[in-house]
Amino acid sequence: MKKTLVLIVVLAIGAALLAACGGGGGSKPPVDMQKYETDTFAIEFPKAWQKSNFDAMGLSMAFFSTKQFSADELSGLDFNSMVSENPLFITMFVPQTLAGSMGLDDLDSAMKDVGIAEEDMQVIKEGDVTLDGAKGKILIAKGTDPEIGKMGAHVVMVKKDDGTTVILMGVTPEKDLDKNLEVFQYMQNSFKFK
Numbered sequence: 001m002k003k004t005l006v007l008i009v010v011l012a013i014g015a016a017l018l019a020a021c022g023g024g025g026g027s028k029p030p031v032d033m034q035k036y037e038t039d040t041f042a043i044e045f046p047k048a049w050q051k052s053n054f055d056a057m058g059l060s061m062a063f064f065s066t067k068q069f070s071a072d073e074l075s076g077l078d079f080n081s082m083v084s085e086n087p088l089f090i091t092m093f094v095p096q097t098l099a100g101s102m103g104l105d106d107l108d109s110a111m112k113d114v115g116i117a118e119e120d121m122q123v124i125k126e127g128d129v130t131l132d133g134a135k136g137k138i139l140i141a142k143g144t145d146p147e148i149g150k151m152g153a154h155v156v157m158v159k160k161d162d163g164t165t166v167i168l169m170g171v172t173p174e175k176d177l178d179k180n181l182e183v184f185q186y187m188q189n190s191f192k193f194k
Contacts, residue, residue, distance in 0.1 A: 027189065030182040036062065037194075040093060044190035046183060049087075060093040064187070080147040087172040087180040089154075089187055096163030104165040107157045111137045120144050124181070132193045134158035134166060140181065150174035154184035160193070 033044040036051055040060070045051065050068035054061050065088045082088065094104055104110050121143040129138035136158030144150050154170035168191065170184030 029186050042192045058095045062091045064089040083171045084148045084173050089170040092167040094165040099165045107137045131158045134160045152177045152181045
């Protein structure tokens with residue numbers, strides 16, 4: 001994977017935090033799950049995982065991983081090191097006012113910027129997707145990143161009618177790669193807007 005899709009998330013998190021400074025779709029869950037609900041969405045995630053959520057400048061994010069971390073840790077987080085050892089699933093709500101500055105006006109282009117090198121990629125699924133009625137794009141792939149090693153990625157980007165871009169992104173290291181990709185798919189299927 002070139003540059004890697006995790007750079008997009010790191011830049012988005014970094015920009016947001018620096019500026020702010022101051023049911024599973026009818027299938028059986030691959031692991032024991034629990035429900036997380038906010039004012040805007042509900043999703044299921046593994047009971048053994050931790051959740052963290054952050055809001056900054058209208059950007060709303062929820063992180064699900066085997067590792068717990070706080071907003072204070074995000075500015076100095078070695079993202080590549082973290083995802084080389086821990087699976088991570090992120091939900092991100094980007095309001096229309098921020099979508100352009102984050103390169104999310106055109107989801108086809110944004111998906112190309114995910115940056116998975118074709119010579120080292122096995123595409124599992126790619127194309128159009130609907131996330132609880134919102135239309136967008138999906139990419140699920142496996143590959144090798146020079147800094148992370150063998151990894152899997154599950155990326156969904158959709159636009160709601162109000163112009164909000166919603167991103168679901170899972171990154172998993174080699175350990176339990178296939179199982180974590182199943183977990184990510186289940187999480188996507190369980191996602192519901194409120």
